[in-house]
Amino acid sequence: MNIHKKDIIIIGCGCIGLSAGVILLKTGDYNVKIWAKDLPPNTTSNKAAALWYPFLSEPLDKVGRWSQETMDYFKKEIIPLGVEKTGTLTKKVYELYRTPRAQLPEWSPFVPSFRRMKKEEMLDGYIDGFTVEDGFVMDTDQYMDWLVESFKALGGSIDQREVVDIREPFIYADIVINCSGLGARELIGDRLVYPSRGQIIVVDNTRDISLMDEEDEYQLGYVIPRVHNSVLGGTNQQHNYNLEPSKKDTEEILDRVAKISPQFERKNLKILGEKVGLRPSRYSIRLENEFMQDGRKLLVHNYGHGGSGFTVSWGCALDTLKLVRKGADKLKTSNKSDVPWYSLLNKRRSSSSCSFVND
Numbered sequence: 001m002n003i004h005k006k007d008i009i010i011i012g013c014g015c016i017g018l019s020a021g022v023i024l025l026k027t028g029d030y031n032v033k034i035w036a037k038d039l040p041p042n043t044t045s046n047k048a049a050a051l052w053y054p055f056l057s058e059p060l061d062k063v064g065r066w067s068q069e070t071m072d073y074f075k076k077e078i079i080p081l082g083v084e085k086t087g088t089l090t091k092k093v094y095e096l097y098r099t100p101r102a103q104l105p106e107w108s109p110f111v112p113s114f115r116r117m118k119k120e121e122m123l124d125g126y127i128d129g130f131t132v133e134d135g136f137v138m139d140t141d142q143y144m145d146w147l148v149e150s151f152k153a154l155g156g157s158i159d160q161r162e163v164v165d166i167r168e169p170f171i172y173a174d175i176v177i178n179c180s181g182l183g184a185r186e187l188i189g190d191r192l193v194y195p196s197r198g199q200i201i202v203v204d205n206t207r208d209i210s211l212m213d214e215e216d217e218y219q220l221g222y223v224i225p226r227v228h229n230s231v232l233g234g235t236n237q238q239h240n241y242n243l244e245p246s247k248k249d250t251e252e253i254l255d256r257v258a259k260i261s262p263q264f265e266r267k268n269l270k271i272l273g274e275k276v277g278l279r280p281s282r283y284s285i286r287l288e289n290e291f292m293q294d295g296r297k298l299l300v301h302n303y304g305h306g307g308s309g310f311t312v313s314w315g316c317a318l319d320t321l322k323l324v325r326k327g328a329d330k331l332k333t334s335n336k337s338d339v340p341w342y343s344l345l346n347k348r349r350s351s352s353s354c355s356f357v358n359d
């Protein structure tokens, strides 16, 4: 531990916490520890498809910028390392519609390669669609393992521990980054974050393009070919905490992807497994500073990424670094004569109420 560097504790070891940790460590200015209840492969992040595509997350203008910054980061820092290392493949992404789409997605101006699909690119039964020529897809477990390796190689350390009281990490660091995903609901009492249950089916590899039919944002049909297999999806069931795969959902997903193209009919697929994850949904991704303990401690919130955690991860990590720098400069130094506030922790635990400030 280098005493000239500021200590930072990140709560959360999903794609958001790990990406933020890597960016902070790359500056050389911080000692960074991750504290997390669940580690890969037992995080929501590990249940993702995972495709670069802004989905079920707001606000769309910021999601657009974060998605483009993430795409740039993947192109410069991850794709060149090779698919064997990171499990990441560039992938053309198609979103298909059976009805005409007047509106382009609000995030599209941020993505130069975004365009409407040409007639000749359409699949039977579809009349409109969009494509992103230079998207990418990750074999999620392999990518998460690479993220952990990268974080540790930069000097980061990971403690598997649950944080019950948000004031606890401040005993050890003046700066804490809250990347707790859906856990923010309990950790800081943010009832605005809620689960959107997603179920996917992992099958033997299929055709080499990502196809999505999101005509209905709750009953999704998508096929995402990856390095070692493909993912079929999906569901978007709000406030549903069930982590067990549902046979009914599997059947309905198979029916939906079969409608995209006959090549995805069940008889042509070999099912390898099913996964369920609870997207940390929120009306708006929360990425902001909160000063605690009379301005002596900085809590940076980075959670609520819904269906786009991987798609915005590096853009949000870069903004986290900006927030840390801005917030750290404003921190009041602890006055030696102060009673160490955490000595009150046990006395006050019963009445502990971390104020949650609505955005």
Ligand SMILES: Cc1cc2nc3c(=O)[nH]c(=O)nc-3n(C[C@H](O)[C@H](O)[C@H](O)COP(=O)(O)OP(=O)(O)OC[C@H]3O[C@@H](n4cnc5c(N)ncnc54)[C@H](O)[C@@H]3O)c2cc1C
Residues within 6 Å of the ligand: 011, 012, 013, 014, 015, 016, 017, 035, 036, 037, 038, 039, 043, 044, 045, 046, 047, 048, 049, 050, 051, 052, 053, 161, 162, 163, 164, 179, 180, 181, 182, 183, 184, 187, 197, 198, 199, 200, 234, 275, 276, 277, 278, 279, 280, 303, 304, 305, 306, 307, 308, 309, 310, 311, 312
């Ligand atoms: C089926 C499915 C498919 C998806 N596909 C895609 C996709 O193709 N592309 C895309 O961009 N996104 C996709 N997503 C969304 C993406 O998975 C999420 O947005 C992302 O995983 C959120 O990352 P996170 O790090 O915030 O959360 P998580 O991965 O849930 O990590 C949260 C971490 O915080 C820890 N934690 C929480 N509370 C506490 C506490 N009190 N104390 C200590 N630790 C705590 C947890 O243990 C965990 O380590 C998909 C999601 C699902 C469910």
Ligand SMILES: CSCCC(=O)C(=O)O
Residues within 6 Å of the ligand: 049, 051, 053, 055, 056, 198, 212, 214, 220, 222, 233, 234, 279, 306, 307, 308
């Ligand atoms: C439809 S975009 C890829 C899948 C996804 O992001 C999700 O299911 O959350």
